[in-house]
Amino acid sequence: MISIIVPVYNVEAFLSECLESISGQTFRDFEAILVDDGSTDSSGKICEDYCLKDNRFRVIHQPNAGLGPARNTGIEASTGQYVMFVDSDDVIAPNLVETLLNLLLSSGSDLAITGHVRTDEQGNPLDESQGAEDIQVISGSTAVSKCFFGDPYERIVFSVAWAKLYPRNVIQSLRAGSYYSGQDLNFNFKIYQRVSSVAFQDIREYYWRQRTSSITHVNNARQQYWRFLSIADLDKVSDHDERSIFRSLYLKKVYRVMATIRNHLNGTEYYDAFMKRCSQIRSCSRAEYLKDRNIEFKEKMVTSILWPFPGVGRFIFRLSGN
Helix, strand or coil: CEEEEEEECCCCCCHHHHHHHHHCCCCCCEEEEEEEECCCCCHHHHHHHHHHHCCCEEEEEECCCCHHHHHHHHHHHCCCCEEEECCCCCEECCCHHHHHHHHHHHHCCCCEEEEEEEECCCCCECCCCCCCCCEEEECHHHHHHHHHHCCHHHHHHHHCCCCEEEEHHHHCCCCCCCCCCCHHHHHHHHHHHHCCCEEEEEEEEEEEECCCCCHHHCCCHHHHHHHHHHHHHHHHCCCCCCCCHHHHHHHHHHHHHHHHHHHHHCCCCCHHHHHHHHHHHHHHHHHHHHHCCCCCHHHHHHHHHHCCCHHHHHHHHHHCCC
16 A cells, blocks of 8 residues: 655665564554665665565665655556655654544545654654644645745654655655755645645654754755755646746746855855856846746845845854854
8 A cells, every 4th residue: 555665875884773663663564665776785675684584674775866756657657555764874763654544534634744854863752742733734735835945853754755645646756856855845845736635734753863864964065955956857747837836936936046055165166056057047136036026025125235245144044043
């Protein structure tokens, strides 16, 4: 009934714990597809050995291509009615799959999302283990707004691919992008455009391991640039109807990002490419951005003033919480 896709790359120290947590789910009707993305440590062997222990698990070995393509390989190979993703250095509580499925079915929504707990590298919790248990049913556009402009916890919850249950008929032919960073946000924006409603319950049964070496926790020029690209590329998929709230949210986000990371990229190898892409975006959509009634006048004024003075942008939007 459910396909659990686990991209695997050089996580030998954490992989067995992850796989054990999947195998021990209270909901038993699942297949686990392990995509060994060109690991150079013993991760591939660990996957092979685990498949011999539990016949619901199978492994696909491929040359290293990155997180997005590894997830796509899993989607292509999956057969379940629903799809979920688990990162191979994380752990899930025994009830997570059952919780997500019950949330999706009881709410009648098109997508189910639960919360998470951050842990240190040893698996010790860094957050409260329980959030509010009330169920929120929101629109896809509200989910995008939380993803782009919510509080720090909301921005993670609504942008990441894990701790979610996706019906196959929602994913259809949609696939993840090949981004060094930001592929989850890009993927989910496209998902949110396809759904009528999203159910969120802050039950924290996904344990997100904080590894200092992981891409998520590296805040350098490369990460910033690729995250920008993952947002900029949404121009291709956002509805260009001027009445579309998704288009407005995209424009608001991309103009804010252009204003806030320019100074961070200045002097790096990514700056020229960044400025070229910004020039393309501004020349094609500047007039549309300025006349968009869904974007506040104050927002437009601030980003316009900040563009010639990029050193100020990060400070201004930090004060506003975004």
